[in-house]
Amino acid sequence: MARRRDLADQRRRLSAATWSVLAERGLPGLTLRAVAERAGCTTGMVLHTFADKQALLVHARELLHRRTGLRADAAQATAADPVAALRAVLLQAASPTEEKREEARVWVGFLAAALADPVLADLHRDYNRRFVARVRELVHAARPDLEPAEAADTATSLVALVEGLNALACVDPETYGERTQQIALDAALARLRVEP
Amino acid sequence: MARRRDLADQRRRLSAATWSVLAERGLPGLTLRAVAERAGCTTGMVLHTFADKQALLVHARELLHRRTGLRADAAQATAADPVAALRAVLLQAASPTEEKREEARVWVGFLAAALADPVLADLHRDYNRRFVARVRELVHAARPDLEPAEAADTATSLVALVEGLNALACVDPETYGERTQQIALDAALARLRVEP
DNA sequence: TCGTTACCGTAACGTACGCTACGGTACGAG
DNA sequence: CTCGTACCGTAGCGTACGTTACGGTAACGA
Secondary structure: OOOOOOHHHHHHHHHHHHHHHHHHHOOOOOOHHHHHHHHOOOHHHHHHHOOOHHHHHHHHHHHHHHHHHHHHHHHHHOOOOHHHHHHHHHHHHOOOOHHHHHHHHHHHHHHHHHOOOHHHHHHHHHHHHHHHHHHHHHHHHHOOOOOHHHHHHHHHHHHHHHHHHHHHHHHOOOOOOHHHHHHHHHHHHHHHHOOO | OOOOOOHHHHHHHHHHHHHHHHHHHOOOOOOHHHHHHHHOOOHHHHHHHOOOHHHHHHHHHHHHHHHHHHHHHHHHHOOOOHHHHHHHHHHHHOOOOHHHHHHHHHHHHHHHHHOOOHHHHHHHHHHHHHHHHHHHHHHHHHOOOOOHHHHHHHHHHHHHHHHHHHHHHHHOOOOOOHHHHHHHHHHHHHHHHOOO
16 A cells, blocks of 8 residues: 545545636636646646546536535525525625625536536536525525415526626626625515515 | 629628537537538638637627627517517517527627637627616616616616526526526516506 | 639648656555 | 555647648639
8 A cells, every 4th residue: 555645635626726717717728737737736636536627527516516505505594584595595696796706707617618518517407406496495485375386487587687697797797796786686586575 | 803702791601600609519619610611611711701710709799799789679669668678678688499599508608708808708798788778778768767776777687687597598498498588587577567 | 715813722830638658756554 | 664556747649729821713804
């Protein structure tokens, strides 16, 4: 036996480097060499940790989803009432701050990559459906009187609004600033507080 | 003098080929060779028509914007009342049909390309702001009683919803089908019909 | 009809990519 | 301390990219 490595930690570091490069240089700049340089290692180490580039992307995508999921759990848990929980979950999924906007750029990059890669497309679809399901349950908790179909439509609408805010904030953070995103979300949520 | 070419037509054809490749193969598959093959010519002809790849992308982006703008004009003109005009403009900007979904994939591709290319980013921001301005005026026409700031917030919200529907329909057309998109838009527009 | 010239296809250049193979190196076991 | 092995950096392979240069070709004026 010889020296052992922390494989999980390496994968985590390389995924973080992948996000960083993707946010900064975009999809065309996401090369194994760039990821290796950002992680402070070589392409040899990257391809000893992941079988190929797609495996790296898949792991980075999964880890990103898990991270946002945990953040959503936290936001949901600390909220006082169901409406506040719904608002907290949606707000943290949007990208008001610069840090979140970087995450939104990563999200757009993965979305564009998914258009050419069926595996990434499956992941994207799965994860988005899970997010819709979470929002749907929160909508149901906030407004138990709504029909299931109505709650589902509301959830897909809210998720679309959030992802639209993310996409637009990527390229025009001035128009889609923190205040604007909060106002947009609160306006959409206002329909849940009063009877239609 | 010798044979003359229709430069504008060539540019139009190559831009159409660019959209087609971008929708089908995604951003990584958008190579000059693929565009040339789709257009039925060679890379030599492409680079005699455009100075370089970026010029081709910029032209394709501008033409796409002009096309969607004209379609929005048409939708707006045939509507009976301001609310109907607003609804028609937003619906045609969303992607209910398969044909529109292809356009949405192109839109996502350009968005991702804009994250790495400042020129494309400028175009994207400009065009989106113009779309927001159009929607803002339609909102004002539909609800003249709203404060300007309120109308602006409503417009940015509606645009975000539409683009979110587009982005999500790209990767999950089942969840974000024609009916769902219409319901989402109508629900958002319902707030404009009644006094808050 | 013929020469001129704008046009574009062909071929190849340099570069950077994903990926592989091999050799050196550092660590844990004995 | 020393051996053996798991690990990873180095170097380079083949490929495909954007771009360029040049020669052939087709159309227009005369």
